[in-house]
Amino acid sequence: xxxxxxxxxxxxxxxxxxxxxxxxxxxxxxxxxxxxxxxxxxxxxxxxxxxxxxxxxxxxxxxxxxxxxxxxxxxxxxxxxxxxxxxxxxxxxxxxxxxxxxxxxxxxxxxxxxxxxxxxxxxxxxxxxxxxxxxxxxxxxxxxxxxxxxxxxxxxxxxxxxxxxxxxxxxxxxxxxxxxxxxxxxxxxxxxxxxxxxxxxxxxxxxxxxxxxxxxxxxxxxxxxxxxxxxxxxxxxxxxxxxxxxxxxxxxxxxxx
Numbered sequence: 001x002x003x004x005x006x007x008x009x010x011x012x013x014x015x016x017x018x019x020x021x022x023x024x025x026x027x028x029x030x031x032x033x034x035x036x037x038x039x040x041x042x043x044x045x046x047x048x049x050x051x052x053x054x055x056x057x058x059x060x061x062x063x064x065x066x067x068x069x070x071x072x073x074x075x076x077x078x079x080x081x082x083x084x085x086x087x088x089x090x091x092x093x094x095x096x097x098x099x100x101x102x103x104x105x106x107x108x109x110x111x112x113x114x115x116x117x118x119x120x121x122x123x124x125x126x127x128x129x130x131x132x133x134x135x136x137x138x139x140x141x142x143x144x145x146x147x148x149x150x151x152x153x154x155x156x157x158x159x160x161x162x163x164x165x166x167x168x169x170x171x172x173x174x175x176x177x178x179x180x181x182x183x184x185x186x187x188x189x190x191x192x193x194x195x196x197x198x199x200x201x202x203x204x205x206x207x208x209x210x211x212x213x214x215x216x217x218x219x220x221x222x223x224x225x226x227x228x229x230x231x232x233x234x235x236x237x238x239x240x241x242x243x244x245x246x247x248x249x250x251x252x253x254x255x256x257x
Contacts, residue, residue: 014054019046023072030073031145033080033229036257041083048079048090057096064101070138073145074099077155080229081163084251094162096133103137126154128161130169151230160222173217175249182248189241194220208238229254
């Protein structure tokens with residue numbers, strides 16, 4: 001209760017500052033989706049962006065200098081995902097955003113025979129960790145916001161994982177849902193969609209949904225979220241039930257944009 005009071009008080013102070021016009025220009029230039037929102041949604045998006053930028057710990061990595069352009073461009077794309085939801089469903093659990101200039105190499109380990117563990121580097125564009133951080137390539141985050149990579153959006157993908165983790169550390173492709181009926185519909189529609197994607201990709205039959213989504217249910221949710229925001233007409237045409245489930249979850253109808 002006390003924490004909630006302090007949070008509301010702190011956010012009231014943040015929102016008491018007018019939204020910078022320079023940030024409006026950044027959103028107009030770097031987040032194409034904003035142009036599709038109605039006025040009330042645009043206003044809400046800017047409130048969410050102000051809070052997101054102020055409350056997160058931002059860190060430039062690999063020599064990148066953190067700027068308002070980086071913060072606002074990433075924040076606006078992440079907040080787009082929750083602009084149609086209730087105000088209390090957001091990314092409070094994400095504490096830090098780490099940004100590299102481009103793709104980066106993440107160090108990992110794997111077992112290679114009894115008693116032998118090898119270290120290796122894996123090239124990545126982004127990662128999402130339980131309770132943060134979210135790690136992103138700035139070049140790819142900006143390209144996604146500008147829709148320079150049709151069908152793909154790094155920020156939406158990684159923050160879909162963060163939505164998935166809002167009900168626990170384990171990502172299972174099912175974010176918090178409001179009712180049992182919504183949960184049952186989610187499972188009955190998206191479960192078979194995932195199974196069909198796995199089988200089609202196994203046979204080499206590539207369709208509209210990227211086969212990376214066949215990796216596991218968590219990646220399926222992230223990939224189909226990208227499709228929902230980036231290619232909504234095609235998703236609605238080819239996977240109407242899945243589109244409707246996501247429309248009800250996100251509270252947005254991008255196909256109508």
